[in-house]
Amino acid sequence: MSLGEVTSLGGIIIKLIKSIFVFALLASPIIVEFHLFYFSCLHFLGIDYHGYLEPSFSGHMYSSFLFSFEKLFEKSSVLIDILTMLVIGAILYISFYYTKSKKFPRVIVGILINNSILYVSLALLLFLFSKQITHNTSITYIYNLLLILTLGIIALAGFLIYKKKHKRNTKPEKFTAAVKKTQESEFVFKTNSGDIHLKNPYRGIFIQGGAGSGKSVSLFEPIIKQIGKAGFTGILYDFKSPELTNKLKISYQKSNVKVYNIDFKHPYLSQRANPIDPKYLIKSAVAIEYAQVLINNLIPETIKKNDFWTNNAKMILAGVIWYLRNEYPEKCTIPHTISLILHNSVNELIEKVSQDYEAGGMVASLRESIERGSEKTVAGMLSTLQNALSILNSQDIFWILSGNDVDLHLNNPENPSMLCLGNDSTLPGVYSPIISLITAVSLKQMNRPNQEKSIILLDEAPTIFIPNIEQIPATARSNRIATVFGVQDMSQLIDKYGKDKSEVIISNLGNQFFGRTTNTKTGEMIQHVFSKTDKVFVSKSEGSGTNGKFIHLGSNMNEGFSENVQERDRVKVRDLINLSSGEFYGIIAEGTPREFLKVQFEKGEIDEIYIDQRIPINDVIMKDNYFRIIKECKDIFLHTKQKDYSVN
Incomplete structure (x- = not known):
């Protein structure tokens, strides 16, 4: 063996000894921690560990080492045991948290180094405090000092765990500095990120949110509050009457706008309206249009496709309405039309x-x-119409539609009114045709220039069908008519209006709010509204090299970073599915902010309770009204026969 080889081998041995010494030095705190944790657990659980001190136990030095731990915990309290376990776990977690690499085996080396640094720091801190300790210092002071250090370490570990757990849950983005409401028709919504200012409600508002998403308390009720203060006229469609109706009546208590309530759920308390009053039927084409509204709602399949039978049914209905309008205007009502x-x-x-x-x-x-x-052919035409109208042949419908308490020109400056239309959520298909007709007639009267500011507030809008409603947001905004269109799910809207019209409705409503949905297709539609964004991804690469011929003692490490830009969806479907009540995504056509992502709205509930003091009618009045209308229709034919006979 040459001298150079001997020298090289000697250097390797020296490096090996140094490495073992350094490793033992770094590992010693871990060994002590392990035994402290182990013995504190045994003492806490009440397990006898004196077996370690039996003569048969191997290693005299290690037995003495264990004996010292036994003495340490022999008289310790349960609290000391718990604190010992917690502080050791905390020290190990802190050491792990601050390791640069979490990959094995470097994570082990990192933990050993950080653990040793932590112990040296604690030892130095105790040494500095010991300089301040005099002979008069009590033992209690020392214990308190150790307790403070222990609790501090545990608190630091707890904070790091909390920080890691909530690392991705960033604080809600705050909107720009609050601005004051600048116009009476502006809507303001309170959120945990600041106020949302919707400056132009006449551009339409679309609200989507499944059951329990918080549509009512977060959006509808705040809107009702504000339209009451601003003196809006118009229509409220209350699917679950009288929930929103009572809220609106409270909001309008100090308003000059009269509030009317046509309530099909509580007909004995309802006010009355005649949607085919001759003053609304200015042309025969209008009668055909209103007949179409009834047929579409009575026979929903006609919405997407009209056949020969339903088209003739519509024309027969329109013909009877127009006849009554011209010949018997005082009897031109839906009940008289049905009875004829x-x-x-x-x-x-x-x-x-x-x-x-x-x-x-x-x-x-x-x-x-x-x-x-x-x-x-005759039987087919007539049976189609009679079967449809028989749904409306009831005493409560005849009562409500045979009076004329409400002028449907609701935004008339001389008689500003707010009309609440209450449906019965247990029988929506029965009353929806009439509610749709009243809404359609009102819209036609309201959609003219130089009228009072007004609003069409539709809760659960897909439960009624209003022809050409997709054009209202676009054509009525210039006449100061705001449209608020609420749906639970996009599928309901598509089912009622068809895919093409649904897209037109949504696109014409410039302000949009999206809440929780469990329908993935709806989620994908909302996802497309917010499109994609460019996101920068940083990737990290690590490498290492070693030297040494026989044993790899020395090493070197290198790191590299690279960036790439990828498109990612700004809103994910799972985020929409997991939204909490009151959380919404949205876009604002005019106002601040222009858009917002996952914002928690504050509840804008109207807490007051409305007590209806009107006196209800009774069954006798309603029944007499029903049979009176039938008799009047029969008298029309009797009068005709007598008239024809006298001429002859």
Whole structure:
């Protein structure tokens, strides 16, 4: 063996000895910690560990080492045991937390080094304090000092655990500095990120949120509060009457705007309206349009496709309405129209309606079928209409629609009014056709220039169908009509209006709020609204090299960083599914902020309780009204016969 090889081998041995010494030095605190933790656990659990001191136990020095730990914990309290376990766990976690690399085996080396540094720091701190200790210092002072250090270490570890756990839960982004409300028609919503200012509600508001998403308390009720103060006129459609209706009545208590309530859930307390009053039927085309509203809601499949039977049913209905408008204006109501069609023969009905040329033209197809003797065709046309109208042939509907308490020109400056339309959520299909008709008639009266500011507030909007509603937000904004369109899920809207019209409705509503949904398709639609964003990703690479011929003692490490930009969705479907009540995403057409992501809205509940003091009618009044209308319709035909007879 040459001298150079001997020298190299000697250097390796010296390095090996140094490495072992350094490792033993760094590992000694861990060994002590392990035994402290072990013995404190045994003492806390009441387990006898004197077996370690039996003569058969191997290693005299180690037995003495264990004996010292036994003496240390022999008279310790349970509190000392708990604190010992906690502080050792805390020291190890702190050592792990501050390691640069979490990969094995470097994490072990990092823990050993950090652990030793921590112990040296604690020892130095105790040494500095010991300089201040005199012979007169009590033992209690020393114990208190150790207790403070122990609790400090445990608190630091707890803070680091909390910090790591909530690392991704960033604080909500705060909006820009609050601005004052600048105009009366502006809506303001309170959130944990600041106020949302919606400056132009006339550009329409779309609100989506499933059951329990907080639509009512976060958005609808704050809007109701503010429209009451601002004196808006218009319509509130209350699907779960009288929840929102009572809130609105409270908000309008000090307003000059009159509040009316047509409530199909509580007809005995309801006010009355006639949506086909002759003053609303200025043209025969209007009668056809209103007949279309009824048919679409009574026979929902006609919304997407009209067939021969339903088209003729619509024209027969329009013909009867137009006939009553011209010949019996005082009887031009929906109940009279229904009674004429359901309680009289088709031949007499068509003969009577045909006396008016314009109305006769509407029923020409049915009249021709009768003249040709096409009984099946006649039966098909009439049965389609009669089956649909029979749903409305009830005493409560006849009562509500045979009076005229409410002028549906709601935003008339001379008579500003707010109309609440209450549905019965247990029977929505029965009353939705009439509610849709009243809404459609009101919109036609309201959508004209130089009227009072107004709002169409539709809760659960897909439960009714209003033809051409998709055009209202676009055409009515110039006439100061705000549209608030609330839905639980996009699928409801598509089911009612179809995909194309649904897209038009949403696109024409410039202010949009999106709450919790469990429908992944709805989530994907919302995801596309907020599009994607460029996100920078940083990747870290690590490498190491070693030297030494026989044993790798020396090493070197190197690190590298690289960045790349990728497109990522700003809103994820799972985020929408996991939203809490009152959390919304949104975009604002005019106002601040222009958009917001996952913002918690404050509850804007109206806490007062409204007590309705109106005196209800009774069953006798409602029943008498029903049979009176039927009799009046029969008298129309009786009068006709007598008149024809006298002429002859």
